Amino acid sequence: MKRYTQRSSVVVEFSDLPFWKKADRRDLFYLGFGLLVLTMVLVSYALGSLEWLPYDPQEIDLDMLMAPPGTEGHLLGTDFMGRDILSRLVLGTQAYFLPGLLSITIALTLGSLVGVLSGYWGAGFDTAATYLGNLLDSFPRLVFILLVVAAFKPDIYYIMVVVGITNVPVVSLLIRDKILSLKQKTFIEAAKALGLRNRTIIFRHILWHNCRSTLIIQATLGMAEAILIESSLSYLGFGVQEPTPSWGNMVQAGSNYFMQGQFWSSTAPALAILVTIMGFHLLGDGLNYILEGKRS
Amino acid sequence: MSKAILDVKDLKKHYSRSRGLVSALRGRDVVIPAIDGISFYIRENETMGLVGESGCGKTTVGRSIMGLTPITSGQVLFDGEDLSVLPPSRFLPYRRQMQMIFQDLDAALNPKMRVRSILREAVTVFDRPGNEGVDRRIRELLDQVNLKESKLTSFPHELSGGEKRRVGIARALAVGARFLVADEPTSALDVSIQAQIVNLLVDLQRDLGLSYLFISHDLRIVELISHKVAVMYLGKIVEMGLAGSIANRPLHPYTRMLWSSMVDGRSLEGSPSPGGRGTWGSLDFERPQAGCRFASRCPVYRDRGRPAVCTDPSTEPELLDVGRARKVACHFPLQ
Amino acid sequence: MAVEPVLTIEDLRTYFYSRSKRAFIRSVDGVGLQVRRGETLGIVGESGSGKSVTALSVIGLIDAEPGVITGRVGFRVNGTEWSLLPSIGDHVSLAEEDGRIVEVVKDNRGWRRKVDRLMHGVRGREISMIFQNPRVSLNPFVTIGSQVAESVLLNTGIRNRREAAEKARYWLEQVRMDSPGLRFAQYPGDLSGGMCQRAMIAMALSSEPSLLIADEPTTGLDSTIQSKIVELLDDLKKAVGVTTVLISHDINVVARLSDSVAVMYGGTVLEYGPADRVLSPDFLPKHPYVEALLESIPSERHIKDGLLPRAIEGEVLDTVNAPRGCRFFDRCHRITNGIEEKCRDLEPDLAEISAGHQMRCWLHIG
Numbered sequence: 001m002k003r004y005t006q007r008s009s010v011v012v013e014f015s016d017l018p019f020w021k022k023a024d025r026r027d028l029f030y031l032g033f034g035l036l037v038l039t040m041v042l043v044s045y046a047l048g049s050l051e052w053l054p055y056d057p058q059e060i061d062l063d064m065l066m067a068p069p070g071t072e073g074h075l076l077g078t079d080f081m082g083r084d085i086l087s088r089l090v091l092g093t094q095a096y097f098l099p100g101l102l103s104i105t106i107a108l109t110l111g112s113l114v115g116v117l118s119g120y121w122g123a124g125f126d127t128a129a130t131y132l133g134n135l136l137d138s139f140p141r142l143v144f145i146l147l148v149v150a151a152f153k154p155d156i157y158y159i160m161v162v163v164g165i166t167n168v169p170v171v172s173l174l175i176r177d178k179i180l181s182l183k184q185k186t187f188i189e190a191a192k193a194l195g196l197r198n199r200t201i202i203f204r205h206i207l208w209h210n211c212r213s214t215l216i217i218q219a220t221l222g223m224a225e226a227i228l229i230e231s232s233l234s235y236l237g238f239g240v241q242e243p244t245p246s247w248g249n250m251v252q253a254g255s256n257y258f259m260q261g262q263f264w265s266s267t268a269p270a271l272a273i274l275v276t277i278m279g280f281h282l283l284g285d286g287l288n289y290i291l292e293g294k295r296s
Numbered sequence: 297m298s299k300a301i302l303d304v305k306d307l308k309k310h311y312s313r314s315r316g317l318v319s320a321l322r323g324r325d326v327v328i329p330a331i332d333g334i335s336f337y338i339r340e341n342e343t344m345g346l347v348g349e350s351g352c353g354k355t356t357v358g359r360s361i362m363g364l365t366p367i368t369s370g371q372v373l374f375d376g377e378d379l380s381v382l383p384p385s386r387f388l389p390y391r392r393q394m395q396m397i398f399q400d401l402d403a404a405l406n407p408k409m410r411v412r413s414i415l416r417e418a419v420t421v422f423d424r425p426g427n428e429g430v431d432r433r434i435r436e437l438l439d440q441v442n443l444k445e446s447k448l449t450s451f452p453h454e455l456s457g458g459e460k461r462r463v464g465i466a467r468a469l470a471v472g473a474r475f476l477v478a479d480e481p482t483s484a485l486d487v488s489i490q491a492q493i494v495n496l497l498v499d500l501q502r503d504l505g506l507s508y509l510f511i512s513h514d515l516r517i518v519e520l521i522s523h524k525v526a527v528m529y530l531g532k533i534v535e536m537g538l539a540g541s542i543a544n545r546p547l548h549p550y551t552r553m554l555w556s557s558m559v560d561g562r563s564l565e566g567s568p569s570p571g572g573r574g575t576w577g578s579l580d581f582e583r584p585q586a587g588c589r590f591a592s593r594c595p596v597y598r599d600r601g602r603p604a605v606c607t608d609p610s611t612e613p614e615l616l617d618v619g620r621a622r623k624v625a626c627h628f629p630l631q
Numbered sequence: 632m633a634v635e636p637v638l639t640i641e642d643l644r645t646y647f648y649s650r651s652k653r654a655f656i657r658s659v660d661g662v663g664l665q666v667r668r669g670e671t672l673g674i675v676g677e678s679g680s681g682k683s684v685t686a687l688s689v690i691g692l693i694d695a696e697p698g699v700i701t702g703r704v705g706f707r708v709n710g711t712e713w714s715l716l717p718s719i720g721d722h723v724s725l726a727e728e729d730g731r732i733v734e735v736v737k738d739n740r741g742w743r744r745k746v747d748r749l750m751h752g753v754r755g756r757e758i759s760m761i762f763q764n765p766r767v768s769l770n771p772f773v774t775i776g777s778q779v780a781e782s783v784l785l786n787t788g789i790r791n792r793r794e795a796a797e798k799a800r801y802w803l804e805q806v807r808m809d810s811p812g813l814r815f816a817q818y819p820g821d822l823s824g825g826m827c828q829r830a831m832i833a834m835a836l837s838s839e840p841s842l843l844i845a846d847e848p849t850t851g852l853d854s855t856i857q858s859k860i861v862e863l864l865d866d867l868k869k870a871v872g873v874t875t876v877l878i879s880h881d882i883n884v885v886a887r888l889s890d891s892v893a894v895m896y897g898g899t900v901l902e903y904g905p906a907d908r909v910l911s912p913d914f915l916p917k918h919p920y921v922e923a924l925l926e927s928i929p930s931e932r933h934i935k936d937g938l939l940p941r942a943i944e945g946e947v948l949d950t951v952n953a954p955r956g957c958r959f960f961d962r963c964h965r966i967t968n969g970i971e972e973k974c975r976d977l978e979p980d981l982a983e984i985s986a987g988h989q990m991r992c993w994l995h996i997g
């Protein structure tokens with residue numbers, strides 16, 4: 001059941017309402033939640049960089065091993081070396097945020113570029129790009145990452161560059177297909193006839209108006225993915241190395257104590273992962289619905 | 297006498313439709329001669345009507361002039377400059393001078409843009425009139441094409457056919473070009489709004505000295521607003537002349553057929569249809585025809601006992617001057 | 632004996648909701664029509680008056696919300712009766728203010744499901760539609776031939792692919808497509824505007840429907856092909872008895888083909904009756920709008936004297952804010968002192984002024 005109401009029988013005002021007045025309540029909730037998570041991540045990141053943390057996250061306190069949450073001064077408790085979990089959690093955002101951004105930037109810019117080139121100018125380039133893309137796709141990503149880790153060093157930036165590059169075919173294919181179907185509609189030709197430059201047509205008509213929802217979703221998915229990959233690799237010991245905190249290695253470190261009833265040291269980072277990933281997904285959905293003006 | 301703003305010389309545009317590798321190697325690809333050597337000119341302040349069978353290449357002529365499709369050969373001179381050899385970057389300034397109203401209702405409209413942004417974009421391509429100026433201009437355009445302001449926030453898919461058409465017209469007018477290719481600008485409009493658009497075009501021509509290439513299937517409107525008319529048949533101009541004389545005294549058999557088959561509302565029962573009911577010697581690009589392309593449907597050809605000159609490949613009729621600013625391409629023009 | 636109606640539309644209302652204005656766009660606002668078997672009903676009217684939306688509502692293709700909110704559409708062929716709209720009461724509730732609907736509560740999802748179920752086996756097979764914008768309605772990635780053949784396979788008794796292709800070719804020839812062999816293998820993007828239109832017509836006819844809804848079938852076509860299409864539709868009507876709803880701005884085509892005509896304005900029907908009465912300028916009485924409409928057709932007289940056709944003065948109606956009285960009030964030239972108040976404040980009913988001829992105007996209702 002959906003309700004549509006008109007305030008009075010005669011409409012006088014024709015100006016546009018601001019988006020939050022006409023948006024669906026659910027979309028606003030999605031967006032709000034997503035933005036909240038994003039802000040928390042950003043704030044954590046800033047706090048971490050400025051080192052405004054309650055404790056030094058690497059300081060070992062042997063008097064305070066595995067203190068439960070709520071212990072005086074340690075809101076989320078401490079881990080097996082007596083380090084403050086909250087501080088480590090906050091600093092943990094450093095492990096994925098910038099690398100994640102890097103991977104998103106690589107995937108989106110290269111992906112859009114390749115997609116636009118093969119969709120808009122087509123033919124030879126398209127064939128080559130599709131071929132390369134398929135090649136890249138057929139290669140298991142994890143193997144790729146491990147190779148890079150082995151060849152260079154287990155650095156999260158290297159890993160995220162690889163993740164970004166392996167996402168290029170995904171994005172470029174989405175953009176290319178979109179452009180190919182748009183080209184059947186003649187508005188691109190009409191935009192040219194109007195006197196717009198190719199640049200404007202590509203950026204405004206194609207990327208902004210017709211691909212932005214794709215790009216937004218890819219960006220937020222990319223961040224969620226970065227978190228997942230970072231934490232799983234760190235969990236396995238290939239990602240961020242101790243004693244630098246990351247949510248992945250925190251879960252890993254805490255998991256040994258989980259069965260002994262000392263659940264908090266792995267639960268807190270696990271929850272953080274869950275909430276943050278959900279936040280980025282909802283951010284993408286909410287933005288998409290609100291920008292596109294409809295649920296699809 | 298004012299000078300020619302547009303001069304098209306021996307324009308050709310051939311599409312080829314590949315039927316796969318094998319036939320390409322044997323050189324058996326089908327070539328569709330969408331335009332096959334046409335020449336005409338349009339003077340400043342003048343309207344040229346272009347009529348002809350559906351599929352005869354009218355839209356292709358418009359797109360070639362606008363530089364939207366590479367042409368096979370020929371010249372398109374605009375203000376004396378050959379546009380067909382200009383690189384895209386040097387073409388840009390000419391876009392301000394010439395615009396096109398597209399036949400396809402959705403052609404000009406990005407499905408994800410609201411009417412307001414579509415019009416704003418058109419107003420600001422070459423000018424920066426400032427926010428207030430833009431709004432004023434948009435309102436003026438809406439007024440000219442009789443569109444409601446409440447439609448500004450609509451997306452194209454929320455518009456009716458005629459509303460899309462009017463947005464397309466407003467968009468083409470927004471640039472303030474001197475020359476307009478109007479491809480079926482009145483289709484999808486009801487007669488009253490058609491009249492409004494026709495009046496608008498005539499007013500603009502009077503006040504600002506615009507020139508039009510007016511493509512339409514509505515022969516009455518073409519006759520009303522054009523100074524001269526060209527009739528196309530399968531990629532060629534078969535007759536050209538002043539508007540009134542073409543309609544009243546057609547010389548080419550196809551022209552006569554075109555004008556006499558206008559569906560007349562009053563003859564409700566069994567109006568005689570030219571060429572006889574049911575007959576339709578249709579053309580087949582796969583079996584190209586020699587000589588005059590109209591022969592298979594031509595009543596004159598039939599009545600004269602199929603003269604060989606009409607179907608002889610070496611004597612394809614050419615567009616020849618027959619006096620009184622009239623040209624016709626036929627061996628046996630009507631009297 | 633009166634022939635039974637194939638299509639009956641009663642009190643159809645299709646609204647759209649503009650979130651940005653928080654208002655309803657009242658595109659179709661209480662339309663009732665009937666088409667009897669073998670008849671052609673012509674619908675003419677101003678651009679934006681709701682002709683296409685009426686047609687789309689009948690075949691359940693309204694996607695935007697809330698869509699259809701009142702009405703009943705009955706469809707009867709060969710003694711089977713379908714109701715094409717779910718019963719409104721189950722899905723929609725309305726609230727009025729000042730005699731105008733200001734609130735709609737509609738279960739869109741349930742409605743959609745129900746419509747699709749009702750339309751199964753009817754849309755495409757029994758009722759087919761020629762859409763106003765052919766290029767959009769054809770799939771750009773499938774060749775013309777396959778699209779028509781597909782429709783033949785889906786909607787007729789033919790099951791064999793080869794036969795279906797034959798049949799598709801036959802229909803493409805029927806709509807006077809030149810070099811049908813070549814066009815058969817072309818994609819819609821490679822065809823001219825008029826060819827797409829003909830392909831669309833071929834596709835609609837190929838399913839051999841009982842009811843054909845043709846939305847502007849002839850606009851993109853030159854007069855020779857137009858007359859052939861008109862003949863084709865005429866033949867189908869005479870030989871097979873296809874019932875047709877013909878929407879067109881070309882009054883001549885409508886006059887030529889239709890038995891009865893409905894003139895729409897601002898989402899309502901203003902005049903409805905036999906074609907020769909409604910569209911003949913000499914037949915009186917006339918609705919003021921229809922009179923003005925017929926006057927704006929360019930005629931021989933205009934051409935001879937170099938006159939431009941006269942448009943109906945004033946702005947087109949805004950379906951967001953229809954006036955409370957007669958919808959044509961702002962532009963009407965025939966208002967007399969005696970009825971001015973009524974015209975302004977009270978909407979006239981569609982009343983019978985002579986047998987089978989209805990009009991919505993205070994001038995003609997007692």
Ligand SMILES: Nc1ncnc2c1ncn2[C@@H]1O[C@H](COP(=O)(O)OP(=O)(O)OP(=O)(O)O)[C@@H](O)[C@H]1O
Pocket residue numbers: 311312313328330349350351352353354355356357399820821822823824825826851853
């Ligand atoms: N992209 C294309 N590829 C191949 N053939 C094409 C292409 N575009 C047009 N054609 C062919 O060129 C011919 C002329 O098409 P055009 O669109 O110019 O016709 P038109 O005169 O505008 O017809 P209409 O009145 O139906 O719009 C047609 O035979 C068409 O099939």
Ligand SMILES: Nc1ncnc2c1ncn2[C@@H]1O[C@H](COP(=O)(O)OP(=O)(O)OP(=O)(O)O)[C@@H](O)[C@H]1O
Pocket residue numbers: 453454455456457458459484486647648656658677678679680681682683684685695763950
């Ligand atoms: N999805 C939609 N959302 C909002 N408004 C719509 C939608 N579809 C149609 N309308 C509006 O409904 C009105 C009627 O549209 P409709 O397409 O029925 O007009 P029409 O009579 O077919 O006109 P035309 O002759 O121009 O095609 C128009 O004003 C249009 O803007």
Ligand code: SF4
Pocket residue numbers: 549550588589590591592594595596597606613625626627628629
């Ligand atoms: S040249 Fe011959 S076939 Fe061609 S139009 Fe003239 S009379 Fe007809």
Ligand code: SF4
Pocket residue numbers: 918919920957958959960963964965966967970974979991992993994
């Ligand atoms: S009801 Fe009144 S305003 Fe409406 S058409 Fe008749 S005379 Fe004109």
Ligand SMILES: [Mg+2]
Pocket residue numbers: 354355356399479823824825
């Ligand atoms: Mg065309």
Ligand SMILES: [Mg+2]
Pocket residue numbers: 456457458682683684763846
């Ligand atoms: Mg319509």
